[in-house]
Amino acid sequence: MSKHVLLIEDEPNIIEAISFILSRDGLAVETHSDGTTANEKLRGARPDLLILDVMLPGKSGYDILRELRADPATAALPVLMLTARGQTRDREMAEREGVSAFMSKPFANSEMLDTVRALLNGVPEEAPGKP
Amino acid sequence: MPRDTLTGSRIRERRTILGLKQADLARQAGISASYLNLIEHNRRRIGGKLLLDLAEILKVEPSMLTEGAEAALIASLREAASTTRGSTAELDRVDEFAGRFPGWARLLSEARGRIETLERSVETLSDRLAHDPQLAEALHEMLSTVTAIRSAASILNEPEAIDPEWQRRFHRNIHEDSARLAESSRSLVSYLEAEGKAASESGTPQEEVTALFEAEGYHFPDLEAGQLPEALAAELEEDLSDSARVLLRRALCTYAEDAAALPLPQVLAAVGEDGADPLALLRRFGCDPARAMRRLAALPGDAPCGPVGLAICDASGALTFRKPLPEFPIPRFGADCPLWPLFPALSRPMTVLSRRVQFAGRQGGAVRAFAVAQPAGMPQANRDPIFEAHMMFTPEGPARGGEETELVGVTCRICARAGCPARREPSLLGDAAERGA
Numbered sequence: 001m002s003k004h005v006l007l008i009e010d011e012p013n014i015i016e017a018i019s020f021i022l023s024r025d026g027l028a029v030e031t032h033s034d035g036t037t038a039n040e041k042l043r044g045a046r047p048d049l050l051i052l053d054v055m056l057p058g059k060s061g062y063d064i065l066r067e068l069r070a071d072p073a074t075a076a077l078p079v080l081m082l083t084a085r086g087q088t089r090d091r092e093m094a095e096r097e098g099v100s101a102f103m104s105k106p107f108a109n110s111e112m113l114d115t116v117r118a119l120l121n122g123v124p125e126e127a128p129g130k131p
Numbered sequence: 132m133p134r135d136t137l138t139g140s141r142i143r144e145r146r147t148i149l150g151l152k153q154a155d156l157a158r159q160a161g162i163s164a165s166y167l168n169l170i171e172h173n174r175r176r177i178g179g180k181l182l183l184d185l186a187e188i189l190k191v192e193p194s195m196l197t198e199g200a201e202a203a204l205i206a207s208l209r210e211a212a213s214t215t216r217g218s219t220a221e222l223d224r225v226d227e228f229a230g231r232f233p234g235w236a237r238l239l240s241e242a243r244g245r246i247e248t249l250e251r252s253v254e255t256l257s258d259r260l261a262h263d264p265q266l267a268e269a270l271h272e273m274l275s276t277v278t279a280i281r282s283a284a285s286i287l288n289e290p291e292a293i294d295p296e297w298q299r300r301f302h303r304n305i306h307e308d309s310a311r312l313a314e315s316s317r318s319l320v321s322y323l324e325a326e327g328k329a330a331s332e333s334g335t336p337q338e339e340v341t342a343l344f345e346a347e348g349y350h351f352p353d354l355e356a357g358q359l360p361e362a363l364a365a366e367l368e369e370d371l372s373d374s375a376r377v378l379l380r381r382a383l384c385t386y387a388e389d390a391a392a393l394p395l396p397q398v399l400a401a402v403g404e405d406g407a408d409p410l411a412l413l414r415r416f417g418c419d420p421a422r423a424m425r426r427l428a429a430l431p432g433d434a435p436c437g438p439v440g441l442a443i444c445d446a447s448g449a450l451t452f453r454k455p456l457p458e459f460p461i462p463r464f465g466a467d468c469p470l471w472p473l474f475p476a477l478s479r480p481m482t483v484l485s486r487r488v489q490f491a492g493r494q495g496g497a498v499r500a501f502a503v504a505q506p507a508g509m510p511q512a513n514r515d516p517i518f519e520a521h522m523m524f525t526p527e528g529p530a531r532g533g534e535e536t537e538l539v540g541v542t543c544r545i546c547a548r549a550g551c552p553a554r555r556e557p558s559l560l561g562d563a564a565e566r567g568a
Contacts, residue, residue, distance in 0.1 A: 011275045011278075011279060013279035013283065013304045013307070014275065014279045014282065016283075016300065016301075016304060017279060017282030017283050017286060017304075018282065020286060020297065020301075021286060055271060084270070084271045084275055084278070085267075085270075085271070085274075105274045105275060105277070105278040106274060106277045106278035106280075106281045107278065107281075107282075108281070108285065109282055109285050109286065112282075
């Protein structure tokens with residue numbers, strides 16, 4: 001059975017590109033664009049991995065992450081965070097909220113694939129998202 | 132004043148410059164050479180006729196011998212030396228330097244001031260990079276677009292065959308995104324250009340308005356005559372940045388309201404009788420103490436009550452208005468002295484404080500300061516008021532019976548007060564440090 005990835009991102013063309021490369025790699029990709037309803041979507045979708053953008057309409061990625069970590073059903077879910085600001089401060093905030101890996105935009109497709117594979121295989125990312 | 136003991140050094144200095152022998156100078160002044168020697172080594176105080184005689188022989192103003200170069204210049208040189216890490220400037224000879232090379236000393240002090248202004252601009256700009264939401268938004272937009280382009284482009288660039296339908300889609304996406312990127316980079320550039328102009332060398336918008344008020348003598352006859360503040364602002368604001376224009380309008384509106392409530396002829400008549408007393412003024416007009424203080428500080432320069440200074444700060448202690456007096460300097464940058472009545476007023480809202488205040492290490496030049504903290508703006512239901520403190524000050528003669536004089540500073544670094552309970556950092560003035568302040 002193919003692994004299931006939920007992508008929460010609001011930029012349509014990024015959604016299309018990520019969906020394409022992950023699907024081609026044999027993953028089932030589901031997407032969602034609204035921050036406010038992200039956690040409900042997550043509870044329904046029960047993915048194996050969540051890719052979460054930081055800047056979302058309605059609610060920030062950090063808040064979504066905090067809530068999902070507080071929920072026993074999703075507390076252990078691997079989460080890859082995407083941000084357009086690779087600043088240390090953002091990274092620290094994400095790590096404090098319990099992110100599994102962190103990647104700053106723009107990223108290379110291969111980087112994205114490697115990180116996703118590693119997270120799905122349960123390998124903790126050593127240096128989350130090289131700068 | 133801790134430094135006035137150097138009169139002798141200045142006499143020696145001046146004599147050497149003129150190439151006069153000690154004995155010759157002593158003879159001309161009618162004193163013994165050994166006595167002159169003691170004077171020149173600052174071991175005898177000198178004043179009166181002998182000082183005048185020596186000044187005349189040395190062809191200088193007597194004050195050049197007693198005061199040397201201006202205190203402000205020396206303070207700024209000390210500041211320059213101390214804020215430069217690893218400086219090896221001879222702090223103990225700063226008077227000598229300023230006295231011997233006044234031109235170079237002033238140049239150094241002006242250069243220091245300019246560096247400070249530029250440092251402020253840099254700080255403002257980097258703050259802007261880190262915190263400006265519009266800039267963050269624009270950069271985010273650009274990075275997102277670049278991300279989408281990069282992903283799509285590298286998919287197309289892969290050697291593996293891609294379904295023609297997908298290929299078309301990614302081509303279209305790249306096309307759209309590159310147009311978006313062009314647009315967002317253009318608007319980013321024009322935004323940065325506009326901002327660059329705004330962050331001119333005049334420093335903060337507050338500074339610009341302060342400079343304008345100073346240039347106008349803190350008094351606006353047109354507003355006193357009933358001109359609309361918006362109209363006057365439009366005349367005066369030409370050289371100001373956009374932010375400063377907003378502040379100027381606000382300041383002039385307050386001025387106009389104050390002037391309407393307390394008309395100039397009546398206020399001038401009142402201060403003719405009471406002097407610059409905000410409490411007497413508010414008893415006559417029934418206004419609040421802050422307005423009375425602002426009004427007194429806005430009188431024309433020849434008002435019968437003499438010069439009136441004013442400082443206004445918000446509840447965080449940041450100064451929002453400053454009208455210094457020679458007796459009460461207010462630094463442009465940096466932290467002020469927490470002992471100014473302005474700041475204690477914030478912890479005693481609505482109480483009008485009246486204190487006799489003097490700058491530590493100065494002879495004379497005491498001021499009478501009144502301060503009050505009161506809410507800025509109208510009360511709102513269930514909202515804590517935002518307080519604002521006003522401090523008004525006027526030069527004052529000798530202390531009246533029994534009243535204590537509060538010794539304050541401009542800022543810790545150049546303050547001579549020993550054993551100060553409010554000291555934040557050691558003073559650069561050797562004397563105060565020696566006394567264990």
